[in-house]
Amino acid sequence: MGKEKVEIFDTTLRDGEQVPGCKLDTKSKLEIAEQLDALGVDIIEAGFPISSPGDFKAVEAVAKLVKNARVCGLTRAVEKDIDVAAEALKSAIRPRIHTGIGTSDSHITHKFKATREQIIERAEKAVAHAKRYVEDVEFYAEDAGRTDNEFLARVCEKVIAAGATVLNIPDTTGYCLPEDYGAKIAYLKANVKGIEKATLSCHCHNDLGLATANAISGARNGARQIECTINGIGERAGNTALEEVVMIMRQHPGMDLYTDVNTKLLNSISHLVSDRMGMFVQANKAIVGANAFAHSSGIHQDGVIKNRETYEIIDPLEVGVDHSAIVLTARSGRAALAYRAKNLGFEFDKLMLDAMYDQFLIMADSKKEIDDNDIEVLVKQVKH
Numbered sequence: 001m002g003k004e005k006v007e008i009f010d011t012t013l014r015d016g017e018q019v020p021g022c023k024l025d026t027k028s029k030l031e032i033a034e035q036l037d038a039l040g041v042d043i044i045e046a047g048f049p050i051s052s053p054g055d056f057k058a059v060e061a062v063a064k065l066v067k068n069a070r071v072c073g074l075t076r077a078v079e080k081d082i083d084v085a086a087e088a089l090k091s092a093i094r095p096r097i098h099t100g101i102g103t104s105d106s107h108i109t110h111k112f113k114a115t116r117e118q119i120i121e122r123a124e125k126a127v128a129h130a131k132r133y134v135e136d137v138e139f140y141a142e143d144a145g146r147t148d149n150e151f152l153a154r155v156c157e158k159v160i161a162a163g164a165t166v167l168n169i170p171d172t173t174g175y176c177l178p179e180d181y182g183a184k185i186a187y188l189k190a191n192v193k194g195i196e197k198a199t200l201s202c203h204c205h206n207d208l209g210l211a212t213a214n215a216i217s218g219a220r221n222g223a224r225q226i227e228c229t230i231n232g233i234g235e236r237a238g239n240t241a242l243e244e245v246v247m248i249m250r251q252h253p254g255m256d257l258y259t260d261v262n263t264k265l266l267n268s269i270s271h272l273v274s275d276r277m278g279m280f281v282q283a284n285k286a287i288v289g290a291n292a293f294a295h296s297s298g299i300h301q302d303g304v305i306k307n308r309e310t311y312e313i314i315d316p317l318e319v320g321v322d323h324s325a326i327v328l329t330a331r332s333g334r335a336a337l338a339y340r341a342k343n344l345g346f347e348f349d350k351l352m353l354d355a356m357y358d359q360f361l362i363m364a365d366s367k368k369e370i371d372d373n374d375i376e377v378l379v380k381q382v383k384h
Contacts, residue, residue: 059085071092085099127159136166199224330361359378
């Protein structure tokens with residue numbers, strides 16, 4: 001059996017933009033959408049057209065701009081929402097309407113004050129209405145993570161019969177454990193009549209820090225679409241990070257899963273999204289954080305200098321980072337100091353390096369980090 005593709009559904013412009021203070025203007029949305037298209041994502045969720053005139057215009061503009069990816073607009077299971085989304089997506093080469101409704105008992109009882117049968121009826125009607133406009137209709141079962149599997153399977157069967165091509169199984173509250181979320185996907189694969197007509201999709205939130213693990217577990221159990229954002233931004237604690245799931249599949253070929261993402265563009269698009277949204281990327285963020293390929297421990301530095309693979313499972317160049325960083329601190333050893341000095345054109349014998357290292361430790365104890373200017377000062381001190 002050959003490798004199977006997992007489609008990447010990017011929702012940076014929709015779910016990612018729901019972060020307080022991260023509202024994007026249309027110009028910035030277009031800039032990010034263009035880069036997402038170049039990155040090779042399969043679907044770009046451009047926004048929620050009925051939510052505001054500005055969002056409608058932005059979705060409309062993204063639909064006109066994007067040449068390769070499918071362009072998606074979000075709706076509730078409401079005819080007016082779907083009509084507006086269809087209008088916004090008219091210029092898209094490959095439009096998708098993303099409609100749905102909550103399916104957990106919590107949502108049914110408290111949010112909709114409805115019955116399970118009424119929820120199924122609304123879901124069917126929404127998908128059928130969207131199908132009047134586009135062939136590609138995705139249905140989301142909001143709070144699927146806390147939805148009874150048997151009922152969830154019934155909902156999925158009904159919306160497939162109504163024309164849904166993609167079934168989004170969101171862990172809306174980030175509650176699931178990876179083995180439970182994977183088992184839910186496996187259950188749907190095994191128990192939903194007509195499942196071969198639709199793609200199962202993972203949309204996981206990070207409230208317990210499990211979004212990426214859950215999404216990968218879903219893919220390993222049969223989901224063939226992952227919904228994610230650049231830098232993992234999104235509602236509350238965020239969404240599955242695109243760069244993480246893509247690189248996990250790339251680094252684990254035994255999973256027999258792949259994406260079409262050009263990983264060499266990950267670092268640049270991470271910076272673009274961070275800048276346009278004003279969302280700082282934590283230094284220790286996997287793949288795209290400033291410290292993702294930085295080493296300050298002497299033991300680690302010595303290993304990386306001898307062979308990068310001793311402490312790095314990813315070649316920085318694969319994700320668009322020029323090189324690994326050897327950061328000089330009080331925890332650094334002689335090998336790291338000699339390495340950084342050599343990069344500046346200085347080479348020493350052992351006696352000179354020992355003398356310089358003694359001075360280096362004194363300086364390092366008074367500073368967080370030793371930079372190139374400091375190294376030049378140390379060289380002058382030792383030579384004189």
